[in-house]
Amino acid sequence: xxxxIQSPRHEVTEMGQEVTLRCKPISxxxxxxxxxxTMMRGLELLxxxxxxxxxxxSGMPEDRFSAKMPNASFSTLKIQPSEPRDSAVYFCASSxxxxxxxxxxxxPGTRLTVL
Amino acid sequence: SQQGEEDPQALSIQEGENATMNCSYKTSINxxxxxxxxxxxxxxxxxxxRSNEREKHSGRLRVTLDTSKKSxxxxxxxxxxxxxxxxxxxxxxxxxxxxxxxxxxxxVRA
Numbered sequence: 194x195x196x197x198i199q200s201p202r203h204e205v206t207e208m209g210q211e212v213t214l215r216c217k218p219i220s221x222x223x224x225x226x227x228x229x230x231t232m233m234r235g236l237e238l239l240x241x242x243x244x245x246x247x248x249x250x251s252g253m254p255e256d257r258f259s260a261k262m263p264n265a266s267f268s269t270l271k272i273q274p275s276e277p278r279d280s281a282v283y284f285c286a287s288s289x290x291x292x293x294x295x296x297x298x299x300x301p302g303t304r305l306t307v308l
Numbered sequence: 309s310q311q312g313e314e315d316p317q318a319l320s321i322q323e324g325e326n327a328t329m330n331c332s333y334k335t336s337i338n339x340x341x342x343x344x345x346x347x348x349x350x351x352x353x354x355x356x357x358r359s360n361e362r363e364k365h366s367g368r369l370r371v372t373l374d375t376s377k378k379s380x381x382x383x384x385x386x387x388x389x390x391x392x393x394x395x396x397x398x399x400x401x402x403x404x405x406x407x408x409x410x411x412x413x414x415x416v417r418a
Contacts, residue, residue: 296353
């Protein structure tokens with residue numbers, strides 16, 4: 194299995210532009226998670242899906258952020274409009290299990306820089 | 309919010325030495341996990357210990373869990389240069405969300 198795939202790996206954009214990050218979870222995994230990692234705040238959970246349905250989006254910082262999962266093999270995280278404070282590494286992770294708190298498999302991340 | 313807090317923040321050891329790091333958390337848990345993150349990469353799961361377990365081994369890794377003290381430790385024995393990374397503990401609550409600590413950065417000197 195190729196693992197969790199994220200694209201792009203690096204994104205540099207200007208303030209005000211729309212940014213779309215993409216994730217392909219491991220086949221057969223029912224849970225998908227989006228995280229953001231910064232030096233100041235560490236690793237934060239933004240949103241997670243179960244069977245393509247958003248379950249908890251309480252970590253999404255504001256309305257500029259939105260996430261979708263149109264099917265079991267694809268998810269997007271969109272920031273519109275982007276701001277310099279959104280600069281971070283964004284990780285997608287998936288999990289196969291219905292067991293609470295079980296192992297998550299992380300993608301390589303997208304490093305976003307907003308100028 | 310971060311429930312787990314690792315200690316120390318950074319650790320530098322000689323190759324072949326053991327590395328020990330600790331994690332403390334605030335609320336009751338079902339499981340506690342340890343992850344490794346190499347520079348510029350995603351997190352990799354190392355080991356999971358359930359709340360009814362006290363100790364677990366995996367290769368050169370040894371994890372302990374003391375639920376009465378709400379703490380866990382990760383021991384890496386006979387460290388290698390490849391063990392240089394950041395190590396995170398992650399705790400769960402009664403849902404599917406994991407809460408990660410700030411991490412311990414381990415540097416193994418050759």
